Amino acid sequence: MRVMELRAETIYQGVERTMSDNVDDVTKGVTLRNGNSWYLSNNYKKPYSDSDSNSDIKFRLDNAEETDNFVVKYHGKTYDISGLLKYHPGGRKTLKPYKGFSLDRVLAETPHSKAAHHLFEEFVLENQSEYQDIEKLINWNKPILWQVSSLKNRYWEWVNLPVNRPIRLFKSNFLELLTITPWYLVPIIWIPISLYFFYIGCTTDISDSVVNSMPQIIIAFAWGLLLWTFLEYSLHRKLFHMKPPPDSTTLITLHFLLHGLHHKAPFDAQRLLFPPVPAIAAATILLNLYKLLFPPVMINFVISGTMIGYLCYDLIHYYLHYGAPKAETYLYVMKRYHNYHHFSHHQEGFGISSKLWDYVFGTLITLRQLIRAIEW
Template identity: 30%
Template sequence: MSAATSTRSATVAAEKAAVSAAALQGPAQTPATQRLRLISSKQLESHKTASSLWVTYKGNVYDVTEFAPDHPGGDDLILEYAGKDMEEIMDDIDSHSHSDSAYEILKENLVGRLPITQEEHAALAEAENGGADFTGKDDELVITADFQPSDTDLTSDFEKHAFLDLNKPLLVQVWNGTWGKEFYLQQVHSPRHLKESARLFKSPFLEMFTRTPWWVVPLVWAPISAALFQRATSQFAANALKRATATAAAKAAASSAASSAPSSSAFASFRQLLAGSGSAALAAAKQAQINQTQPEILASVAPAALASTLACFATGVVIWTILEYTMHRFLFHVDEMLPDRPFFLMLHFLLHGIHHYLPMDRLRLVMPPLLFAVLEFPFTRLAYALFPVAIANGIISGAFAMYVVYDVMHYSLHHHRLPQYLREMKAYHLAHHYKNYEEGFGVTSKIWDWVFGTEL
């Protein structure tokens, strides 16, 4: 074979490898076009053994743990590049040529990419090297009721962490973010503190619906709770009055029948003659007797109706404490099961993420009425499906009243000096924000944290 032919063959092989590599690499990996998991050099370093083998090629990171034993050249060759870049060996056709299928196998095992921009490198930095000031997971941190975080420098925060620019509307930044779920959760659980509320929307109209002063909660929901309590009491009283009236009517009928019984058969025909007018008189007398007893009946059933409503109200209070814990733990902190997609990250941020990101924001500490209306709807429908309407109204009244206590107390835990028990709960709740966000889900009490083993 001539030198020219050899050169052409080598050129064709190199071009073929380049085409395969280009197909593998895909479009330019910039924050605007690529939403892959960012992987730091430290993370890459922890995957360089036969049991967990990662390699890099053209800026992408691949998990070749399962493929390595089947590598035609033996797994020893791949292990030499464990945790390292293998672009040189992959593209070196003289050392070891690779078919299109080799590049396809790599493509199937893509797990992320290395940081490209300065911002991405900053985003993956350790806390002490420019990462978040609070990690939300620090067992050594001491939190007291007097704890006050320092203000966040808006400009340097974005330069250091490359997460959200607090000078700009936040929601569109979450939607357009190029970081994955792991980085998002790390940052959103690293609290920032601003003097004024951050903006979610550029539009003042939309922004208005995201800000809720604490007094809106009792203003909206306390009257609803009171109305349900009154309705439950009236319904219990009406049901008791109906039963008591029926009993009184039966007694009146029995009494009238006994008093009008014939003393001898001689009067039978005469009684029949008077039956038409006698029946009307008897009915009128019976109704008069019932009417005379109704005020007495009502006076006797009112305390019982109130007692029944109070029992249902207390049940609703207890049920709310369970809902408070379960929704906080399994809905608001659905971190591990959260899909790594922009829509779900944005939904998480709106629902609870913003509260952990900006825990001292006075206008985003209590639930907007619309959000609570959406959350309570399935539970109230369930109550009406399971219980008679009077019982359901009493239970819902208690649950709503306790919700008002919960949200007003939640606001106070963040912003007020409080009596001793509440000071203890304030330190407990702030520890949930700044010390360990995976524990301490109770706000009004620790009881369910104690029951389920999540007490701080």
């Protein structure tokens, strides 16, 4: 069966490329595994023998169309990438034509980063020794929070080589529960709190009627929204992407707890949002800081606006990882932008809900023009 040459945009490590383009620079890549689909059941039968040719893209697996397993070959190894299609940052249609084929030529024409190949090895059905070397530095069968500091000078390399597997931080089920946040918990908690501060502002802080004070209320609320975008950028850049000293047990552990675990397991839906308990503690500190910065007539509206800004940020962040926005919409652009940050430009693109402060501080990522839009 002849393989037609494709011109399909693909995104690897957040950088899209056209399959038939000549690429001189290193393009980044990302794969992911859905659940435990990369483990084979005992009755799984490979649709070809290991002696089959894998040069270029010239062979076809006899029963590739009939099986649910999306099997490919690369450098003589066999991969089942079934879990990749739905979440592939470059869109599901990019990979579908390659079911049953060798990827040697495609991946040679579109080079990939170390992180990309590391993730890709989660799909391999055999010969995992090289992939496992760095992941053997910790015991994945035990809680890992107190293990990461032992990595010392290997920590930064390890945390930036993403995996798609469950992460357990604590042995205690109670403590572990405090670190897991389903998306719907965020609006359940923060909308009532934001409305409460807005109500207090309307009933106690303004001397005139709400109608007459509306311009003042809108300005204060908008200040809160704007301040959140600055906090989002500043915390992400200065705190979450702080490289801890290799000899600091405390700072390595803190970095992993705050943000490192998200870069290590970017597809963990339970850890995409900030847990409520530390979020409320941080909000309390921020509230006291606001009392020093703003007059009483403004403060509750500013707080309310900041909380709504945070709510939007957290839900947008979740959607950028798991949603499928339509082409050329705002969230479509931000999804591409955030993929670049995660898998290629770690020290750029710190805005998640907005690019505003990336423009201001010179950390903007320029997105590649695509021949056609990505379909997630």
